[in-house]
Amino acid sequence: MARAATTTDVFNAIAEPRRRELVTALADGQPRTVNELVERLGLAQPTVSKHLGVLRKVGIVSVSKDGQHRLYRLNGGELKAVYDWTKTFENFWSHQLSRVKERAERLAKEQSTKKS
Amino acid sequence: MARAATTTDVFNAIAEPRRRELVTALADGQPRTVNELVERLGLAQPTVSKHLGVLRKVGIVSVSKDGQHRLYRLNGGELKAVYDWTKTFENFWSHQLSRVKERAERLAKEQSTKKS
DNA sequence: TTGACATATTCCGATATGGGAATATACTTC
DNA sequence: GAAGTATATTCCCATATCGGAATATGTCAA
Numbered sequence: 001m002a003r004a005a006t007t008t009d010v011f012n013a014i015a016e017p018r019r020r021e022l023v024t025a026l027a028d029g030q031p032r033t034v035n036e037l038v039e040r041l042g043l044a045q046p047t048v049s050k051h052l053g054v055l056r057k058v059g060i061v062s063v064s065k066d067g068q069h070r071l072y073r074l075n076g077g078e079l080k081a082v083y084d085w086t087k088t089f090e091n092f093w094s095h096q097l098s099r100v101k102e103r104a105e106r107l108a109k110e111q112s113t114k115k116s
Numbered sequence: 117m118a119r120a121a122t123t124t125d126v127f128n129a130i131a132e133p134r135r136r137e138l139v140t141a142l143a144d145g146q147p148r149t150v151n152e153l154v155e156r157l158g159l160a161q162p163t164v165s166k167h168l169g170v171l172r173k174v175g176i177v178s179v180s181k182d183g184q185h186r187l188y189r190l191n192g193g194e195l196k197a198v199y200d201w202t203k204t205f206e207n208f209w210s211h212q213l214s215r216v217k218e219r220a221e222r223l224a225k226e227q228s229t230k231k232s
Numbered sequence: 233t234t235g236a237c238a239t240a241t242t243c244c245g246a247t248a249t250g251g252g253a254a255t256a257t258a259c260t261t262c
Numbered sequence: 263g264a265a266g267t268a269t270a271t272t273c274c275c276a277t278a279t280c281g282g283a284a285t286a287t288g289t290c291a292a
Contacts, residue, residue, distance in 0.1 A: 117249085117250050117251055118248085118249050118250060118251090119248075119249040119250065120249095120250090149238085149239095150238070150239060150240095151237095151238065151239085161238080161239070161240090162239090162240075162241080164239095165239060165240055165241085166240085166241090169240080169241095183238095184237070184238050184239080185238065185239085186238080186239065186240095
């Protein structure tokens with residue numbers, strides 16, 4: 001088995017930095033044209049189209065036709081899965097470092113209590 | 117150019133589901149042995165060692181020797197980067213859907229105001 | 233030392249990537 | 263319909279992957 005397809009997952013899709021830039025460029029909720037994104041990121045048009053294709057397949061962006069343009073719009077809700085997963089580890093950074101150790105020690109004590 | 121190395125980035129490192137499972141298995145802050153993780157995830161030992169290697173290179177986990185065992189411990193703070201990035205898009209899901217449209221429309225109005 | 237256990241590393245093969253170049257498709261305007 | 267613009271698709275290549283199998287390394291215990 002090789003590496004999972006970039007279109008498998010939101011996690012895989014946003015692993016690529018240019019794709020993250022694209023998402024960021026759409027962060028204000030306003031739809032953008034492929035060419036606008038090309039200029040914004042300074043990449044070749046086919047490159048942008050391909051990256052948008054990945055984001056589209058995963059559902060992070062959606063397209064609508066507007067004459068000879070395509071309007072790409074961010075579907076930010078798809079990123080919630082990643083947010084939720086990382087939020088699980090919030091205690092590792094939010095309540096000072098000591099808090100992490102504290103928690104680990106408390107859990108360790110609970111463990112040994114159960115055992116005895 | 118091919119796909120970026122999994123060890124390039126936290127984003128790349130956590131794109132792989134087994135790696136996310138490993139991180140989750142260490143979420144309580146307690147260090148674990150490779151074998152404990154092998155049993156926990158039901159994967160082959162070399163597979164686990166390799167995945168842990170990736171997580172280690174990126175800094176998500178750290179190791180310490182304990183006799184013939186290695187204790188892997190989560191370095192959850194490394195996930196903050198991902199958390200922070202996704203948090204940027206919070207408005208897409210936290211304040212009802214309507215809020216997103218509202219925001220987009222408001223920004224659009226500001227734009228057209230500037231233009232006129 | 234020998235053997236058992238814990239972990240890491242190497243080699244392999246099938247697979248998907250991302251960029252560049254070229255080309256196809258589609259719409260618009262003349 | 264022809265030319266021009268916007269976007270998507272295809273082909274190619276160098277590269278890195280993940281898992282499996284085999285093996286290496288390191289540590290403990292007798």
